[in-house]
Amino acid sequence: MKFNFFHLMPWTDYPREPTEWPVSNKEFEPERGRQLYADYIDCMAYAEQCGFDGIGCNEHHFSPYGLMSNPNLIGAALVHRTKRVNLAMLGNLVPLLNPVRVAEEYSMLDVMSGGRVIAGMMRGIPHEYIAYNVPPSDSRERLREAVALILKAWTEPEPFGWEGQFYQFPSVSIWPRPYQKPHPRLLMSGTNEESVEFVAQHKAKLGIVLIADLALARANIDLYYKVARAHGWEPVPEDILIGHHTCIADSDEEAREHMRKALDYFHHILMRPQRSAQELVIKKTRYYQREGSSDKFQARLATLRARSLEEQIEAGSVYCGSPETVAAQMRRVHKALGHGTEQLTMKVGNMPDKVVRRGMELFRDRVQPALKDL
Amino acid sequence: MPFERQELNLPSGKLSYFVAGSGAPLLYLHPAGGFSVSKPLEALSERYKIFAPVTPGFDGTASHADVTSMEQLADLAARFAEHVIGKRCDVIGQSFGGWEALWLAVKHPGTIDHLVLEAPAGVPAGGKGGLPSDPAEARRKLFAYPDRAPPVTKPVEQLQGNRRMLDHYGAASLSDAVLPARVAAIAAPTLILMGTKDEIIPPETGRFLKEQIAGSHLAYVYDAAHVIQSDQPERYLRLVSAFLERGDAYIVNWGSSAASAIPGGTT
Numbered sequence: 308m309k310f311n312f313f314h315l316m317p318w319t320d321y322p323r324e325p326t327e328w329p330v331s332n333k334e335f336e337p338e339r340g341r342q343l344y345a346d347y348i349d350c351m352a353y354a355e356q357c358g359f360d361g362i363g364c365n366e367h368h369f370s371p372y373g374l375m376s377n378p379n380l381i382g383a384a385l386v387h388r389t390k391r392v393n394l395a396m397l398g399n400l401v402p403l404l405n406p407v408r409v410a411e412e413y414s415m416l417d418v419m420s421g422g423r424v425i426a427g428m429m430r431g432i433p434h435e436y437i438a439y440n441v442p443p444s445d446s447r448e449r450l451r452e453a454v455a456l457i458l459k460a461w462t463e464p465e466p467f468g469w470e471g472q473f474y475q476f477p478s479v480s481i482w483p484r485p486y487q488k489p490h491p492r493l494l495m496s497g498t499n500e501e502s503v504e505f506v507a508q509h510k511a512k513l514g515i516v517l518i519a520d521l522a523l524a525r526a527n528i529d530l531y532y533k534v535a536r537a538h539g540w541e542p543v544p545e546d547i548l549i550g551h552h553t554c555i556a557d558s559d560e561e562a563r564e565h566m567r568k569a570l571d572y573f574h575h576i577l578m579r580p581q582r583s584a585q586e587l588v589i590k591k592t593r594y595y596q597r598e599g600s601s602d603k604f605q606a607r608l609a610t611l612r613a614r615s616l617e618e619q620i621e622a623g624s625v626y627c628g629s630p631e632t633v634a635a636q637m638r639r640v641h642k643a644l645g646h647g648t649e650q651l652t653m654k655v656g657n658m659p660d661k662v663v664r665r666g667m668e669l670f671r672d673r674v675q676p677a678l679k680d681l
Numbered sequence: 682m683p684f685e686r687q688e689l690n691l692p693s694g695k696l697s698y699f700v701a702g703s704g705a706p707l708l709y710l711h712p713a714g715g716f717s718v719s720k721p722l723e724a725l726s727e728r729y730k731i732f733a734p735v736t737p738g739f740d741g742t743a744s745h746a747d748v749t750s751m752e753q754l755a756d757l758a759a760r761f762a763e764h765v766i767g768k769r770c771d772v773i774g775q776s777f778g779g780w781e782a783l784w785l786a787v788k789h790p791g792t793i794d795h796l797v798l799e800a801p802a803g804v805p806a807g808g809k810g811g812l813p814s815d816p817a818e819a820r821r822k823l824f825a826y827p828d829r830a831p832p833v834t835k836p837v838e839q840l841q842g843n844r845r846m847l848d849h850y851g852a853a854s855l856s857d858a859v860l861p862a863r864v865a866a867i868a869a870p871t872l873i874l875m876g877t878k879d880e881i882i883p884p885e886t887g888r889f890l891k892e893q894i895a896g897s898h899l900a901y902v903y904d905a906a907h908v909i910q911s912d913q914p915e916r917y918l919r920l921v922s923a924f925l926e927r928g929d930a931y932i933v934n935w936g937s938s939a940a941s942a943i944p945g946g947t948t
Binding site: 326327331436437440441442443444445584587588 | 892895896929930932933934935936
């Protein structure tokens with residue numbers, strides 16, 4: 308089992324429940340922001356010393372949910388703070404961006420890091436389309452064309468032109484090309500049938516986060532294998548990344564106390580303002596093109612929000628407890644899903660950094676050794 | 682579609698109004714310059730039936746004896762809407778008319794479906810802005826592109842009379858002592874438009890309203906001074922049409938008309 312340390316870079320001090328998205332930034336304090344970036348980058352780099360195999364970054368816009376509007380900047384900050392770990396860019400929200408720029412920045416990171424980049428090609432969550440004024444109804448086709456263009460930019464040795472539906476570039480020849488040959492491995496999110504098929508068709512790693520139902524996740528993984536085989540390739544367990552909110556403390560009681568507070572902030576402060584904007588996109592556009600996908604998306608978030616911590620642990624949505632408890636929880640989920648990469652989000656909401664760091668050390672000393680056989 | 686002038690007899694006096702187009706009703710409240718037809722209004726009349734009452738005392742009309750404040754003017758607009766439109770309608774208030782529209786939304790919320798405020802007066806501006814008394818200076822601040830402004834067809838005396846009516850309604854200072862504390866009650870979906878070059882109503886006004894009116898939207902129209910619909914008619918029409926059609930969901934790009942923000946990309 309490989310382990311990633313994932314960070315959302317949340318703003319931890321938002322004073323009230325925000326109801327509007329985008330969230331007004333008048334509560335942002337620059338000096339507090341500077342300190343958070345410094346602490347978060349230190350913490351992410353520390354993951355290498357705690358035995359993690361990768362560090363995950365991601366992109367979100369316009370709210371205290373995360374301060375990483377461009378994950379590539381954080382990736383660049385981590386390149387020279389780490390030597391061994393993968394830099395999992397999970398990722399750039401490709402349909403919102405200039406694909407040639409994505410190809411260039413991922414290539415820069417890959418070369419600078421000596422080939423440690425995992426290239427996330429994310430479609431993004433619905434409301435992000437408002438941020439960059441891109442039609443959500445085109446998101447899937449934009450992603451498809453953008454990924455094709457990025458792969459071409461990474462692998463085509465001669466300058467080439469691109470005349471597509473969404474993108475037109477008369478002449479492209481990026482410098483640098485990627486360090487990895489032929490290019491960094493792709494990773495895409497797959498939380499419904501529509502997206503899982505897309506991931507497998509692209510021979511990408513499969514990422515699943517915020518699991519509400521282990522059986523549903525298992526069904527998506529089975530579909531991933533099935534579609535991959537139909538496209539002539541065989542995924543390995545390491546290609547399947549499952550993300551979990553995680554709190555590891557010295558005792559079960561301590562972990563649960565921290566996690567309850569952190570999840571409360573996560574769901575009621577950080578996630579709250581996105582709901583109305585997501586509904587606008589989901590109900591008013593063809594973001595989800597397959598019937599039922601939008602209902603499932605909203606139902607999954609509502610389910611997670613409504614469940615008690617104990618119910619979330621039981622459902623395999625979060626890991627929480629002493630090192631031995633968490634190792635047992637991970638073993639149970641692994642038995643259900645058979646995945647080979649586990650991604651831990653330990654900075655959940657406003658979880659104190661000292662709790663996060665203690666959890667990382669307990670992971671290194673008592674969780675990872677207990678799972679050597681996986 | 683041409684605007685036709687009509688009259689309504691109300692207990693307070695005769696009220697002139699212009700009407701054009703067909704479709705859902707749209708109440709347009711004019712600025713301190715009086716009523717004039719702009720390209721966006723003409724375009725909107727293809728999808729909306731526009732009703733534009735002439736503020737008593739403006740454009741050569743008689744004032745109403747018991748209508749002497751912006752608040753009373755909004756009451757009059759509500760009576761007009763009740764008599765002539767007869768149902769909830771969208772409202773566009775421009776500058777002075779935006780002030781009136783704010784009072785209308787505060788006191789008669791049942792009148793308004795969607796509310797568009799174009800550089801509205803009447804609320805705090807941080808001590809900035811204001812309408813110069815010198816006509817040439819005022820015109821310079823009204824329009825970033827005077828060549829795009831509608832031709833001046835009104836007699837000078839009528840324009841001077843319009844200006845005097847600001848005093849009649851207690852509006853010469855462009856600020857209202859009472860209204861700012863009331864706007865937080867506005868519940869209608871609201872779009873606040875501000876020109877990036879507006880020196881008459883500064884950004885502080887837009888920020889104040891955005892902060893006070895829950896769920897409202899603030900949009901800056903680039904390269905427009907105070908009369909946005911004259912300086913940037915296409916941008917104005919794009920925003921207002923989308924908002925009137927989709928309400929709060931106008932912020933989601935439907936891919937039909939809005940240009941992509943992506944270099945090298947198209948929608």
